[in-house]
Amino acid sequence: MSTVAADVPVFPAFEQVFQGFAGQIKQLREMAPEPRLSDEVRVQRAIDTLIAETNADEAVWLESCIRCGQCTNACHYFQATGETKYAPMRKMSLYRKVYQRELGPFRWWYRLVTSPVKLKDLEDLQELVYDSCSECGRCAMVCPMGIDTATLVHHQRSALVAAELVPAELAVMRMEQKHQGTVFGASADALHKMIDTIRAKAGIEIPLDKPKAEVMVLSSAVDLVGNGNGLLATAKVMNHMGVDWTVCSSAFESANFGLLSGDMRLWAKLVHPIVQTAERIGAKTLVIAECGHAYPALRWNPMLKGGELPFEMMYMSEYLGRQARAGKLRLRQLKGRITYHDPCKTGRRGGAFEEPRALLKAMSADLVEMPANKEYNWCCGGGAGIFLLESATRLRDESFKIKMQQVNATGADAVVVSCASCRLNFESGRFKNHWDKRVESLVELVADHLVEGDRVGSVTPIQGAAA
Numbered sequence: 001m002s003t004v005a006a007d008v009p010v011f012p013a014f015e016q017v018f019q020g021f022a023g024q025i026k027q028l029r030e031m032a033p034e035p036r037l038s039d040e041v042r043v044q045r046a047i048d049t050l051i052a053e054t055n056a057d058e059a060v061w062l063e064s065c066i067r068c069g070q071c072t073n074a075c076h077y078f079q080a081t082g083e084t085k086y087a088p089m090r091k092m093s094l095y096r097k098v099y100q101r102e103l104g105p106f107r108w109w110y111r112l113v114t115s116p117v118k119l120k121d122l123e124d125l126q127e128l129v130y131d132s133c134s135e136c137g138r139c140a141m142v143c144p145m146g147i148d149t150a151t152l153v154h155h156q157r158s159a160l161v162a163a164e165l166v167p168a169e170l171a172v173m174r175m176e177q178k179h180q181g182t183v184f185g186a187s188a189d190a191l192h193k194m195i196d197t198i199r200a201k202a203g204i205e206i207p208l209d210k211p212k213a214e215v216m217v218l219s220s221a222v223d224l225v226g227n228g229n230g231l232l233a234t235a236k237v238m239n240h241m242g243v244d245w246t247v248c249s250s251a252f253e254s255a256n257f258g259l260l261s262g263d264m265r266l267w268a269k270l271v272h273p274i275v276q277t278a279e280r281i282g283a284k285t286l287v288i289a290e291c292g293h294a295y296p297a298l299r300w301n302p303m304l305k306g307g308e309l310p311f312e313m314m315y316m317s318e319y320l321g322r323q324a325r326a327g328k329l330r331l332r333q334l335k336g337r338i339t340y341h342d343p344c345k346t347g348r349r350g351g352a353f354e355e356p357r358a359l360l361k362a363m364s365a366d367l368v369e370m371p372a373n374k375e376y377n378w379c380c381g382g383g384a385g386i387f388l389l390e391s392a393t394r395l396r397d398e399s400f401k402i403k404m405q406q407v408n409a410t411g412a413d414a415v416v417v418s419c420a421s422c423r424l425n426f427e428s429g430r431f432k433n434h435w436d437k438r439v440e441s442l443v444e445l446v447a448d449h450l451v452e453g454d455r456v457g458s459v460t461p462i463q464g465a466a467a
């Protein structure tokens with residue numbers, strides 16, 4: 001729990017925030033939109049989407065699976081249940097069928113010997129590409145053919161968007177972000193109120209809407225409507241470093257339910273105001289809040305088409321890790337043994353492994369790695385929006401047990417995470433299993449271990465902080 005100097009709690013502890021979110025998530029199912037299109041149109045739209053998403057990479061992946069089964073044990077949903085339908089290679093079966101019937105060189109043959117795709121096939125696909133694939137990329141690490149199942153799964157999510165088969169919770173969040181521009185009601189007003197609350201209760205200033213700033217910081221809905229500690233911690237750390245930073249009313253949200261649902265158009269649309277705002281204020285760096293999927297949503301957005309941007313995008317832990325290496329952070333020792341959970345999207349898929357560890361080293365942390373870590377880290381089971389899905393509860397809970405075993409093997413008192421979705425999922429697992437480990441946010445730990453009164457800019461780099 002974050003405190004001010006007098007040790008007065010400013011906001012509730014995260015476990016209380018989690019309980020509030022759990023209540024909100026339950027209500028989402030009742031608000032789900034009904035399908036509007038005929039079955040035939042829904043099926044055709046799904047097929048057309050898969051055809052449109054198939055480029056050379058996808059065609060090679062769909063052609064080259066040798067059914068060796070190496071990926072099977074790499075997937076936490078298979079490991080946790082032993083059910084072969086959750087093997088990664090099964091998650092591309094429908095896509096392969098569409099490819100073979102519509103695009104492959106022997107399509108004339110496959111049209112003779114296979115049945116057309118039906119709505120029931122797409123309904124069955126929903127569990128495979130939403131509930132049982134967090135797009136973690138672990139299976140791709142072991143595939144001898146280099147098949148990226150997560151990407152194939154993501155294209156199938158897009159096909160299910162077209163077929164009006166997005167799971168209820170993601171469908172509601174997608175519609176809210178599409179039509180109101182908010183997530184869980186986290187509007188610009190909520191941002192302003194949170195900034196006022198932080199100033200009034202903690203005496204911490206958050207520079208809002210500066211016309212020019214070197215660093216633009218994105219917050220997240222969890223921070224704005226629940227966990228005020230996240231934004232408070234960010235502000236404490238940025239102010240400590242003396243950074244020229246700002247939060248902007250025109251673009252402050254990291255979450256992207258376009259990406260999570262598979263709605264490519266919404267994904268691109270949500271990135272526009274962020275990029276435009278960063279350009280307008282002349283930011284050199286865009287810092288993305290502790291929100292795992294926001295990282296690929298911004299870093300690999302299709303609208304950017306690999307083009308050059310006048311600013312660098314970094315995840316919070318990536319940015320702070322670099323600052324620690326540069327000697328911009330003076331931190332007290334972190335007591336107790338800890339382990340670190342790499343969010344799949346920023347770690348395995350983003351490569352940001354060393355920076356969070358540099359931060360922990362800067363706190364002289366007793367860091368013990370899990371038996372499988374970094375590239376081979378196990379997903380917590382809740383990524384890619386799965387933490388929201390009631391239908392995925394069994395899969396999520398069972399796969400979380402792998403994570404618990406991994407953490408327990410370290411003998412750590414606490415597991416440090418740097419993604420709000422992972423944190424919610426860990427909190428859920430902790431609650432359900434009466435698990436005795438603490439779950440800590442990396443940015444909040446950094447804020448709580450700043451050497452008060454010390455100012456930045458010119459401090460000597462901390463021994464051991466460099467990777």
Ligand code: SF4
Nearest residue numbers: 075133134136137139
């Ligand atoms: S990307 Fe992750 S969750 Fe999806 S099939 Fe591969 S290992 Fe399983």
Ligand code: SF4
Nearest residue numbers: 065066068069071143
């Ligand atoms: S490891 Fe690769 S080639 Fe082997 S079954 Fe899995 S996807 Fe196919």
